[in-house]
Amino acid sequence: RAKEAGRNQSQFYEAAMHARIAERALIESELRFALARNQLSLVYQPKVDLHSGAITGMEALIRWQHPTLGAVSPARFIGVAEETGLIVAIGQWVLRTACAQNKAWQLAGLPPLRVAVNLSARQFRDHILQHEVRTALEESGLEAQYLELELTESLMMNNVDNVVAVIADLKQLGIALSIDDFGTGYSSLAYLKQFPVDYLKIDQSFTREMLTEPKVAAIVRSVIALGQSLGFKVIAEGVETAEQLDYLRQHACDEMQGYYFSRPLSPEAFAELLRQR
Numbered sequence: 043r044a045k046e047a048g049r050n051q052s053q054f055y056e057a058a059m060h061a062r063i064a065e066r067a068l069i070e071s072e073l074r075f076a077l078a079r080n081q082l083s084l085v086y087q088p089k090v091d092l093h094s095g096a097i098t099g100m101e102a103l104i105r106w107q108h109p110t111l112g113a114v115s116p117a118r119f120i121g122v123a124e125e126t127g128l129i130v131a132i133g134q135w136v137l138r139t140a141c142a143q144n145k146a147w148q149l150a151g152l153p154p155l156r157v158a159v160n161l162s163a164r165q166f167r168d169h170i171l172q173h174e175v176r177t178a179l180e181e182s183g184l185e186a187q188y189l190e191l192e193l194t195e196s197l198m199m200n201n202v203d204n205v206v207a208v209i210a211d212l213k214q215l216g217i218a219l220s221i222d223d224f225g226t227g228y229s230s231l232a233y234l235k236q237f238p239v240d241y242l243k244i245d246q247s248f249t250r251e252m253l254t255e256p257k258v259a260a261i262v263r264s265v266i267a268l269g270q271s272l273g274f275k276v277i278a279e280g281v282e283t284a285e286q287l288d289y290l291r292q293h294a295c296d297e298m299q300g301y302y303f304s305r306p307l308s309p310e311a312f313a314e315l316l317r318q319r
């Protein structure tokens with residue numbers, strides 16, 4: 043019986059593994075056509091000042107709508123895009139689209155805000171990124187101060203010298219820099235002194251647990267103090283409740299982002315939100 047159960051279990055794992063491989067192959071082959079077939083789009087989630095309540099900017103987040111797979115989440119395809127190198131073309135499209143959209147909002151008379159774009163490590167190779175950022179700004183006519191790049195700690199640790207040089211170059215243009223998912227990477231704090239950071243983003247896993255786990259609350263308070271004492275602003279991701287917002291405000295966090303204020307919105311809905319305010 044035990045033997046049989048063991049065999050069933052290994053068949054189960056094997057089937058699960060095959061399903062994962064098949065899913066990955068499917069995502070990979072379909073992702074190759076996603077750009078050309080106009081299946082990708084961006085949604086925008088507001089970032090909000092915790093004290094004034096003003097919208098301070100927005101993060102561009104990619105969406106993939108596939109005719110038969112439906113909406114495929116970034117969690118399912120960004121990793122595949124990184125492994126295959128497709129992230130380079132997709133990342134260029136994200137940068138250009140976000141800059142063009144932001145400029146279009148400004149030309150439409152909406153208050154000028156900064157748009158944040160997420161980057162992957164692969165985009166730093168071969169100095170493509172400096173060229174891409176410049177092109178996206180030039181083609182759209184967006185001023186550099188209205189563009190922000192979000193980098194994760196693991197990206198910054200991976201080939202630090204190259205990333206430091208590229209970032210220094212981009213900062214010269216006037217763009218802003220955020221460290222995304224702060225506290226989840228396997229990294230030392232030493233890199234913080236090497237990068238001209240503007241924002242630390244507290245990862246949503248901390249926001250989610252800070253009101254029930256005293257240790258997580260201590261981490262959140264420490265990150266706020268650390269970021270601010272280094273001269274950065276601190277923003278909490280994944281704020282879903284009024285209680286979380288109150289806690290962050292009490293502990294002098296600067297900004298927040300999350301479903302409590304707004305889900306990521308289509309460009310039309312985002313413009314409407316700005317107009318109403």
Ligand code: C2E
Pocket residue numbers: 087102103104115116117120133136160161162192222223246279280281282299300301302306
């Ligand atoms: P991220 O950059 O940390 O983005 C935050 C994620 O949290 C987004 O998920 C957002 O929709 C979600 N979120 C926002 N507020 C809340 C909340 O209150 N509760 C919860 N539970 N979630 C919230 P999304 O859009 O699925 O993106 C997931 C990740 O995929 C992003 O994490 C980012 O790492 C990556 N990603 C998204 N767009 C791009 C892109 O254009 N390029 C690259 N390289 N990566 C991207």
Ligand code: MG
Pocket residue numbers: 101160192222
């Ligand atoms: Mg991000």
Ligand code: MG
Pocket residue numbers: 222223243245246279
């Ligand atoms: Mg994040």
Ligand code: MG
Pocket residue numbers: 223
């Ligand atoms: Mg994340």
